[in-house]
Amino acid sequence: MGCEDVRTSLMLGLALDDGAARHVTMCTSCRAEAPAVRAVAAALAAHRAPAPSQALRARVLDAAAPLLDRRARAVITPDWGAVARALGAALLPLPLIALAQGYVVNLLYRVLTTLLPGPVGAYLVFNYVALVALLATITYAAIPVVAARQAEARHA
Numbered sequence: 001m002g003c004e005d006v007r008t009s010l011m012l013g014l015a016l017d018d019g020a021a022r023h024v025t026m027c028t029s030c031r032a033e034a035p036a037v038r039a040v041a042a043a044l045a046a047h048r049a050p051a052p053s054q055a056l057r058a059r060v061l062d063a064a065a066p067l068l069d070r071r072a073r074a075v076i077t078p079d080w081g082a083v084a085r086a087l088g089a090a091l092l093p094l095p096l097i098a099l100a101q102g103y104v105v106n107l108l109y110r111v112l113t114t115l116l117p118g119p120v121g122a123y124l125v126f127n128y129v130a131l132v133a134l135l136a137t138i139t140y141a142a143i144p145v146v147a148a149r150q151a152e153a154r155h156a
């Protein structure tokens with residue numbers, strides 16, 4: 001255990017283990033510093049942070065009021081029309097995307113099962129389908145969030 005470790009333990013008010021206690025008795029620097037470090041630790045532990053004055057509290061709340069008001073209005077009244085329009089626009093091409101993915105998966109399965117052993121090809125196709133499903137889920141789940149943020153940015 002080094003000097004830094006011992007002094008950190010003293011500063012944190014931790015009980016010194018045998019190695020640390022032996023270090024304090026052997027090291028002249030730590031032995032000289034230990035009472036001062038303990039005194040600083042005790043002073044810091046005894047100090048209580050003063051409560052903010054009412055004037056400071058009022059000034060901070062006044063300064064933050066416009067921003068808090070704007071944020072509260074944006075959270076309370078999301079633009080449901082914009083969210084519905086964004087979801088509608090995003091769902092419109094979904095049948096075409098699903099159809100195209102169906103063709104891709106079918107082709108991929110046929111190519112992979114002729115090139116690779118059957119279970120390996122099926123496994124790779126399954127992983128592709130799972131990845132596409134995950135990406136589509138993430139994309140569609142993000143649409144309401146993005147639409148709400150855009151509406152919020154327009155109102156700000």
Ligand SMILES: [Zn+2]
Binds near residue numbers: 003030
């Ligand atoms: Zn030391």
